[in-house]
Structures are given as structure tokens and as C-alpha cells.
Amino acid sequence: MRPLLEITGVTKRFRGLVALDNINLALAPGEIVGLIGPNGAGKTTLVNVITGVHKADEGDITFSGRSIKRERPDRIARLGIARTFQVVQPFPAMTVLENVTAAALFAGGAASIAEARDAAAHHLEFCGLADQAGKPASALTLAGRKRLELAKSLALRPKLLMLDEVNAGLNPAEIDNALELIASIANRGITIFLIEHLMKVVTRTAQRVIVLHHGRLIADGPVAQVLSDETVVEAYLGRRFAERMAGAGI
Numbered sequence: 713m714r715p716l717l718e719i720t721g722v723t724k725r726f727r728g729l730v731a732l733d734n735i736n737l738a739l740a741p742g743e744i745v746g747l748i749g750p751n752g753a754g755k756t757t758l759v760n761v762i763t764g765v766h767k768a769d770e771g772d773i774t775f776s777g778r779s780i781k782r783e784r785p786d787r788i789a790r791l792g793i794a795r796t797f798q799v800v801q802p803f804p805a806m807t808v809l810e811n812v813t814a815a816a817l818f819a820g821g822a823a824s825i826a827e828a829r830d831a832a833a834h835h836l837e838f839c840g841l842a843d844q845a846g847k848p849a850s851a852l853t854l855a856g857r858k859r860l861e862l863a864k865s866l867a868l869r870p871k872l873l874m875l876d877e878v879n880a881g882l883n884p885a886e887i888d889n890a891l892e893l894i895a896s897i898a899n900r901g902i903t904i905f906l907i908e909h910l911m912k913v914v915t916r917t918a919q920r921v922i923v924l925h926h927g928r929l930i931a932d933g934p935v936a937q938v939l940s941d942e943t944v945v946e947a948y949l950g951r952r953f954a955e956r957m958a959g960a961g962i
């Protein structure tokens with residue numbers, strides 16, 4: 713099957729620092745892929761390069777078969793790549809519904825504001841926020857703001873959704889709920905790239921995991937295989953984690 717996203721030979725430097733070093737990877741339609749790695753490994757830089765926030769110094773990025781390397785971030789978003797941010801930033805004075813309506817209008821395709829509002833209401837329902845629609849976004853809890861972020865992303869009608877630490881700061885019950893929501897988004901055929909520190913999230917949700925370390929891709933494969941990979945254990949996970957995973961039969 714043709715990959716939805718293909719990254720070939722991508723390098724990104726910040727002055728002397730090589731933040732991404734000759735990265736090659738592909739995401740197939742409908743996959744859930746985890747992206748892990750220690751602080752400073754290059755995870756957010758990779759997302760920023762895919763979304764056009766930073767331009768790659770070398771290499772190419774194709775989406776649905778066409779190069780997006782030189783496209784602007786707004787154009788890339790409209791082509792079907794959405795992302796959430798580590799720090800969620802809704803328009804605080806606008807209602808929850810208005811926030812998602814604004815995203816739907818940005819995406820284009822709605823014939824009128826009323827149509828965008830209807831689509832937004834549908835996304836809020838899907839994300840379990842229908843009863844909060846009339847509240848100002850500032851009134852939401854952190855878990856609520858993360859759901860709002862997901863609803864806004866869905867309003868862009870993405871083919872690829874990149875979730876940057878979407879579970880950070882949530883309690884275990886909230887994480888369970890968020891994972892259920894992520895799985896149901898994937899069930900709609902949306903490819904998910906899950907940038908995570910929480911290993912539990914990756915092992916429970918992703919089929920495949922990619923590991924970055926010092927800007928290099930050091931592993932890419934099925935979750936169980938990567939988590940028992942010697943290089944990954946040494947570079948990132950640590951011996952105790954690997955033993956715990958083996959004990960849990962993962």
C-alpha cells in the first residue's frame with residue numbers, strides 16, 4: 713500500500729546542532745504509530761518539520777504522494793495533517809463550540825458558519841464534550857482542554873493526526889478515557905502519530921513504534937520487538953523497564 717506520509721533522508725540543523733539526522737520513515741493509512749525518545753531526541757522537531765513550521769535542510773517529505781517540503785503550515789494543515797500541541801492553547805474567552813467552529817471554518821469546506829457550527833457540534837459530541845459546548849474554553853479542566861484540542865484537530869478533517877504528549881498531566885482514569893478516544897479516532901481511518909513519554913500509552917495504543925535518540929532514528933518496528941531491542945534499552949528505556957515488560961508478556 714502506498715504510504716500516507718513518507719520521510720526520506722530528512723536532516724534538520726539548528727546552527728551547529730543536528731536535531732534530525734537523515735531520518736527515513738513511512739506511515740501507512742490507518743496506522744497508529746508511537747514516537748518515543750528521551751528529552752531533546754528530536755520528536756517535536758520532527759513534527760515541526762512535517763507540519764512546515766521548520767523547513768528540512770535536506771531530504772523530502774511526501775504526503776498522499778506529493779512533496780510537501782516547501783509548503784506553508786496552513787497549506788499543509790488543509791491538505792490533511794493536523795497536530796495537537798504539548799501545551800494546549802484554546803481561545804480562552806470563546807466558548808468550546810466557538811473554538812471548534814473556528815477550526816472548522818479554517819479548514820474550509822463548510823458552506824456557511826451554521827454548517828461549520830453543526831460540524832463542530834458533531835466533533836464535540838464525538839469527543840465527549842457536548843455538555844460543555846456553551847462554556848468558555850477557560851472553564852475546562854486540563855483533561856477537557858485536551859479533548860477540545862482533539863475536537864479542533866478533527867474539525868480540520870485530517871488524514872494524519874499527530875498527538876504531541878496528549879496525555880501529559882492527566883490522571884490514570886483520564887488517560888484511559890483519552891486512549892479510548894484515540895482508538896475511536898483511529899477507527900475512523902485517521903492515521904495517528906503518537907508522540908509520547910508515557911510508555912504505557914504507546915504499548916496500549918500503537919501497533920508500531922519509532923525511537924529517536926540524539927536526532928537519529930534508532931528503531932522502527934512492532935512494539936514488542938522495539939521495546940526489547942538492545943539499543944533502545946541502552947539508549948532510553950533502561951534495563952529495569954525491559955525486565956518489567958518481559959514479565960508482563962509484552
Ligand SMILES: Nc1ncnc2c1ncn2[C@@H]1O[C@H](COP(=O)(O)OP(=O)(O)OP(=O)(O)O)[C@@H](O)[C@H]1O
Nearest residue numbers: 726729730731749750751752753754755756757758
Ligand atoms: N527552534 C530551535 N532552535 C534551536 N534549537 C532547537 C530548536 N528546537 C529544538 N531545538 C533543539 O533540537 C533538539 C531536539 O529538540 P526537540 O524539542 O525536537 O526534542 P524532543 O524529543 O521533542 O524533546 P522533549 O521530549 O523534551 O520535548 C534539542 O537539542 C533542542 O534544544
